[in-house]
Amino acid sequence: MSQSYRLESGGKIDRAKPLSFTFNGKSYGGYQGDTLASALIANGVKLVGRSFKYHRPRGFLSAGSDEPNAVVQLEEGAYTDPNTRATVVELYDGLKAASQNCWPSVNHDVGEINSLFARFLPAGFYYKTFMWPPKLWMWYEERIRHAAGMGVSPMESDPDKYENLYTHCDVLIAGGGPAGLAAALTAGRTGARVIIADEQDQMGGALLSSHDEIDGKPAMVWVEETLAELATMPEVRILPRTTVTGYYDYNWLTALEKVTDHKGPGNGGDSVRQRFWKIRAKQVVLATGAIERPLVFAENDRPGIMMASAVRTYINRYGVLPGKEILVFANNDSGYLTAIDAIKAGARVYVADVRANPQGDLVKQAEALGVKIYRNTAITGTRGRKAVTGAEVMELNEDGTDVVGSHYSIDCDIIAMAGGWNPTVHLFSQSRGKLRWDEAATMFVPKEGVAINPSRSVGCCNGTMNLGAVLAEGLGAGVRAARDAGFGDGSAPEAPTATIVAEEPVRAMWEVPCHGHKKKFHEFQNDSTSADLQLATREGMLSVEHTKRYTTTGMGTDQGKTSNVTGLGIMAAAQNRGIPAVGTTTFRPPYTPQAFGAITGQNRRELFEQNRTTSMQPWHESHGAVFEDVGDWKRPWYFPKPGESMHDAVQRECKATRDGVGIMDASTLGKIDIQGPDSLQLLEMLYTNAWAKLGIGRCRYGVMLNEHGMIFDDGVTTRLGENHFHMTTTTGGAARVMGWLEEWLQTEWPDMQVYCTSVTEQWAVATISGPRARALLSELTDIDLDVDSLPFMGMTEGNVAGVPARVYRISFTGEVAFEINVPQAHGLHLWETLMALGEKYDICPYGTETMHVLRAEKGFIIVGQDTDGTCTPMDVGMDWIVSKKKEDFLGKRSFSRSDNIKGNRKELVGLLTEDPKIVLPEGAHIAAETDPKPAMGKYTKAAGHVTSSYMTPNITGPDGEGRSIALAVLRNGQSRHGETITVPLMDGRMVKALVTEPIFFDKEGERTRG
Amino acid sequence: MLTIKCPWCGDRDLTEFAAGGEGHIARPLEPATQSDAEWGDYIYTRKNTKGIHYERWMHAQGCRRWFNAVRDTVSDEFLAFYKTGEPAPKVEGDGS
C-alpha cells in the first residue's frame, strides 16, 4: 500500500475520490479533503525542506497556517508559488510541488555543509566577519544572497485574475471554530449583517480534529446545525477559505479569500483566483483560536518532531497516523488527547511529561489505554538524520533546571510536542489592543482594546480553553456585538453543555535542560536556537526588538506563530526577569502572507489607471499619432507620416504651422468657470498682474504663485461678463488650481462671493495657428474674424461648424491663432470639419512637441519645465507681469525675503550654440567658469542649466537651414546677454553657446497680432 | 483606514478626503508689514502636535467642502468635527 500511514477509516477525507500528485518529481496518491501535508505524511514522506541558515533537514511541524518548516515551491512556470505552506494547500489532482532551499535535492543538499559549520554561524555572525579584504565583500554578499532566500520567484507574468472589493457589516467574526460559529449564530439571529470568515476550507475549527461532544452529540453535529441555521439568514455571509489578514484603524479589516486555489492552476475557469476583501465592520468578534507551542529541547528540529495537536489533526481529520511509535512530550494535559487518539488509532504511544506527577483525567484515561507515561521527564536528545528515530530522556531535578541520573532511549518515529497554547492574539494586537500575561496559564491574553477599534475576543484567542466556556463566550459576544451595532437587546441564550475535562496546570519550561551543547530550536524556519537568544543577551541585545532582529526570531514566513512566546520565555530567563518585563514584539499585518496580485485586484493593465483622452482621440488614433503621457492624459506628441522619424515629423509640423496653418488638440487644458460679484477680487489675489481693467470679451495671461512666491501654474483667463470669468490652467495643474481656488475661498475668504466650477471636460478645444488660420476658420463660421472685431486676446461666441462655440484669439505659437471651444461631444465633429476644409490650406496636425518648439521660439515658458518650483516671475524674465501697484497677492510678500533680493538668482535666457547643429540636451548644466577644458567635478557650482532645447526649421543658421535653440536658467542671466558660456556634456564634449534674450522669433510679436 | 465624518455627508473612508494640515492658521492681513521671520513662520512653521491636533480636511471625492477636525495624533482617534468658520471645540485632554 502506498499510503502506508493512512488509516483504514475515519477522517473527513473522501476515500472515494483518490487524487494523484507529485513531490520532487515522484508520484503519490491522496484523497479529496487532504492537504498536501496530510497526503505526504500518509505516504510516509517526512523530509520536506531545508532550513534557512543551516540547511538542516526539516519536516512537518503543524497542520495549519502556523507552519514554519514544510514550506514548498508549489507548481511550476507561470503558476509557481514560492514558500507555500504544505499544511494549508488543499490537495488537487495533478498537484506538483518541490522542496526549496536545497541543491541538488532535498535528500542530498550541498548546503547542509553549513550545518557542519553551524558552530561558527551563531546569530549575527555576518556582522562580525566578511569585512576583510574590503573588496571581497561584494563577492561574499553574492554568496550570502544565493544561500539565503527560500523559494524561487515566478519569472513569468501571472496568468490569474484577482479582484478586490469593499464590504460593510455590523459584526465581523474572524474564525469559524466553536467560538466564532456561536457568535455568528446569536449575532445573525438579531438580523444584523454578519460576516464570518475562516481560513480553512471548512468551518468548525478545532472541532474538526476532536472528539468533543455538544449536548451529548458529536460536536460536528452542532457545527452542521449551526451552519444550516446560518445559511437561512439572508444577512449572514459565510466565507470559508478566507483569512482575515489585517486589522486596521476604525474597524477596517482585510481578508483574503482563496477562490480557486484548491482546484489547481488553470482550473478555475473564468473565476478570479483570489478575492481580497476590504471590510468596514461596526463590531468585530475575534475567535481565532490558539496555536500550540513547541518545547525547546535538544535536537528538536528533526523531521518527525511535530506539534501534538497537529498529530491529532492528522489522525482525526485526515485519517493519517503519522507514526507507528509516538512519543508525546508534554508540559500540560492537552498532549494526552493526542496520546489517546494515537493509541486508539493503533500506534504505540509514550508520554514524557515534565510535570512532577500529573494525575488528571486525561492522564488517567491515557494510562488506562496502555500509554506508557514517564513523569518528571525531559527529552535530552534525539536520533535520526532525515527523520527522527528515537529520543533520549532523563529525569528532571526538582526545579526543572537540570536533568539528573542516567538517560535512557525510546525508539519512536514521531515526537509530538505539547508545550501549551498561545492564544491567537495577532489581530487583536494589530488593532492596537494591549496584552496581559496570564502567569498561571502561561499565555498572553487580550487586556484592553482601543475605542476606535471595538472588538471582542472569544474562545481560545481569549485564553478560554474549555469548550463549554468557549461556546458561552461566543454566544454572548455575538449578541452583544450585534446590540452595540444596533441590533437586538444583547441577551444571550443559554450555552449548550459540552465535554468538560478537568485539567491540571501547565508547567512552564521554556528551555528543556540537557547535558552538553546541543542545539535547541525555538525558531525553526530561521534556525534560531536558545543559545542564539542567550548570545544576544550576552551581547547586550536586551530589548526584545533587538533580540528579534539579531536572531531573526519571528521574521520568517510564519512570523513566529509558534516561536515567539517560547523565545520570550528563554530571553526572560537569560535576562533574569519576567516575561511581561521582556514584552512582545509588534504584531503587524498580514496574519499570513498575501499575494500582491490579490491586493492589486482588478487595478492592473488596462485598469491600472485611467487613460484620459479627448473626444478627438479617434481621429488621432486613426492618423498614426504617437502619444505622450501628460499626467494621466494621453496627448498626441507628434503625427509621423509613414517613414518619418520623430525629428522629421516635428520639423515638418513646425514649418507647416509657421508657413500655413497647423491644428492641435488643446482640449486637455484645465478650465474653470468663475462666477460671482467678487470674482475680480479673487483674480487679483491669485494672479500677480492687475485684472480690473480687463474688458468683457478680453483675455489675459497670468501666472499663479504659491505663498513662497514661486510660480506654480499659468494660463489665460477671459472675462465673459461683468462677474463671469473663464480660467484656463496647465493640463497637469488643473486639479491643483481648482483645489487652490476652493481652499482660499472656503477657508480664508468665505465672505467672497465667488463660485468656481470645473469645466475642463465640457469643452473640446481645437487650436488653429498660422498665417492661413483665419482664412480657414472663416469657412466654417460667420463670426467676424476681422482683427478689429476679434483682436488678439479677444474672445467671441458664435457658431463654428454648425455648433455653438467660443473662439479665443490666444496664441502660444506666436502666430495668429484661434482656440475654438465647442461642447466636448462635438469635438470630433469640429476637428474633422477643420481637417476636411483645411485640406486646401495644407492644414497640418501637430502634437505637443511641435507646440513646445514653437513656443520656445517665442520664449514662452512651460511651467514645470522652464520653471521648477524655485522660480519667481522675475527669475523667468516676467517682471512685466508682476503688478507694482497691487498691495497684496498670493506670494508677493515672499519676493522681499532676504534670499530673494540678494541678487545672483538664476534667470531665464536664450542660448544659441556656436555649432547650430548641436541640440543641447535638456538638463545639461552651464559651467560657472570659462576654462576651455574643465574637468568633471570641478564645477561644484554650476551657473545654471538648459530647460528647453530643440532643433527648429524656423530659425536659420549660417547655412540657411534650421538651427538649434535653447532656453536656460543662468545666474544673473539677464545681464549676461552676449556672453559665451560653456556647457560640459556628460559624454565629455564641451559645447559653447551664446547667451541671448529668451526669444528667437518675431521679437516684436507682429505675427501674433496680425 | 480612518473613518472621517464630513459635516455634510457623514462617515466616509479616508480615501475620499484630502488632508489639509494644521487648522486655524490665518493668513496675515497685511503681509507687507510682516518681518521675514513672521512671514516664514506663517508659511512653513507648524505645531506638529503629538496629541490633540486641530486640523483641516476636505471632502475631495465627495461634496468638496473644507471642514475642521480634532484628532489625537497618537491614537488617531477623531474627537470632533466642525465646519469651517465655527469655533474650535474644547476637547478633553487638550492642554493647549
Add this chain to the structure above:
Amino acid sequence: MVNTTFDVSKISPLDGMVPPVGGVSLREKSYVGKINLRGNVESGDFGHIVESVLGGFVPTTPNTVVHYGDLTIFWLGPDEWLIHTPEGGQGDLIDRLRAALGDTHSAVTDVSDYFVVIEMRGTDCRDVLARGCSLDFHPRSFVADQCAQSHFSHANVLIHQINDTDFDVQVRWTYAQYLWGFLAEAVENMAA
C-alpha cells in the same frame, strides 16, 4: 465663403463599448443635459427664485435627489446642485435660471458634456459597485433616490440609486471608458 450645411455629429466616449454579460446590464444614458447650480439657500432669495423656475425646492438633505417633471436634481454640496434635463434642455433652462436669478449671487454652468451617465440595471448592482467604491450600498444604508459622490477605484463618481435594484453612475467624460471597463470586468468576474 461660409459653409452652412454642416452635418453635425455628436460622440460619446462610450460609443462602441461592449456591454458585459452577467447579472448587471450596462448602458449609456446618452446626452443628458446637465447644469451645475451654485447658490446660498440659507439666506436671500436664491432658494425661492430657483424653486420658481424648477418647480420645486432644491434638495437640502445631503446626498438626496428630487424630481420635478423631467428634471432631476442632485444634492452635491450645501450650496451646490446638479440638474439633469432631457437632451438639449439645458440651454433653455440655464437661460431661465440666469434671467430669474439676475443679480442674486449664484452660478449656473453647463456641464452637459463634462459628465457621462452609465445606467446599471440588475439585481447585482450593489455587488458590482462594491468592487470599486467604498460606500455601503446595503438597502439599509442606501435607498432609492439617494445619491453620493465618491470614488470608484480611481474615478470620481456620482452614484444615484434609482429603485430597489438599479443605479445610475455619473462620471467625468475622460474617465468613462476606464469606469466602464472596470464595471464590465466586475460583472464578468461575478458571473464566472
Add this chain to the structure above:
Amino acid sequence: MANPKSKYSIFSLVRNALSYHEGWEAQWRSPDPKSAYDVVIIGGGGHGLATAYYLAKEHGITNVAVLEKGWLGGGNTGRNTTIVRSNYLWDESAAIYDHAVNLWENLSQELNYNVMFSPRGLLHLAHNVHDMQEIQRRGNSNFMNGIDAEMLTPGQCQQLVPFMNLGCRYPVMGGVLQRRGGTARHDAVAWGYARAADALGVDIIQKCEVTGFDIENGVVRGVQTTRGNIGAGKVGVVTAGHSGVTAEMAGFRLPIESFPLQAFVSEPMKPVIDVVVMSNTVHAYISQSDKGELVIGGSGDPYISYSQRGCFDQVEHVVGPVIELYPIFSRVRMMRQWGGITDVTIDRSPVITKTPVENMMFNVGWGTGGFKATPGSGHVFAASLAKGEMHDIAAPFAMDRFHTGALIDEAAAAAVAH
C-alpha cells in the same frame, strides 16, 4: 573611560566558537546615566549614534551620552527601506549625501562591524517626457558635482531588470543609474555605531526619554529625562519623527510635520533583482535584501500621526505600480508591513542648525530619506557640536533658511526623495 573591545573578525568568530560563544562581550554597555556630560545627544537612531561616535573619534570628546527613549535604532533607522544614494539635485544636498556615500564605502572597516553596505546600483526610472527632463537635469547636475550618473535607455534598464515591463501604463522611457548607490543593513548601522561609540567611552542610555530641558538665560544646562535630570554642556537633538516635540520642549517650532511612511517586505526568495529601482512617477521603489525579501516602499500618508502605522490605501498605491512594472511578482506574497514617523520639511531637506537656545543644536527633518545620510550627517554634526560652529557642509541647512527663503528644494523638481 574607554572600553576596549575585542576585534570582530573571522578569527575571533572561530575562537569564540570553540568556547560555544560564551565569551562574547556586550556590544555596548547599559550604564546608568551620570549626573552630567560634556555633550548629550538626544535620539539613539543612526544619526545620533554616528554623531556620538565621531565626537569621540574625531574630536576627542568622549564624555558623551546618547539618550534614547526606546531601544536604539528603533526609530526610522530600524524601519527604513535602506536605500543609499547621493544623486541629489542641488549642490548643497549632493555635498552632504556624497560625503555620506564616501563614508559608507569604508564604514564596515571603520566600525569593525559589517554594515553590509552594498553598492549594487540604484536606478531611477523615467516614465514620461517630464521625468526624462528631470533625470537628465539631475544626472547632469551630479556630473558637474563629480557624482556618478549614467543615463540609460529603456533597453539598458531592461538589461538590469530583465523582467521589467517597459511597456506598462507609463512606459519606461529611460533611467539614470548611480552605480555607487545601493543598500545597507539598517540594524547593523545602528549597532555598529553604538558598539564603536561605546568602545570610545560614550554612554548609550536606552529607555531614557527626554521630557524637558533646563535652560538658563537662553543657555541649555541639562535635560530632564524619565531617568532623572542630566547636566549637559552641549545638547545635540537628533530625534527624527519627534523633532516637533523636542523643539516644543526647547521653546521653539520647526518647519516640520511628522507623517507616517509605510513599507513592506515579501516572503524571502532567491536573488531575483540585483539593483535598487525607484520610480517617482508611479511612487514605488523596490530592492531585495540580502535575506531575500523584496523590500518595497512608496509615498507617505498625508496626515500627521505619531502612531507608527498608516492606512492601507498607501499600501495599495504602492502594490499597484509594483505589479504593473514587475508582473512576475503578482503571485509573490507580502509577508510584513509596517510604518515609521518621518519628520518632513517643506523643501525635503534636513534642518541641521543652531537654535535659539545656546549650546543646543538640532539635526532633524531628514524625513523620508535620511538613512543614506547617516554617516555624513553624524560626521558633520559632530564637527559642528565640537566647534560650536556649523560645519561647511551643514551650514546651508540652518533653520533660518525658512525665513530668508534660501530653501534647498529637493521637492520642487522631483516628486519624492527617498
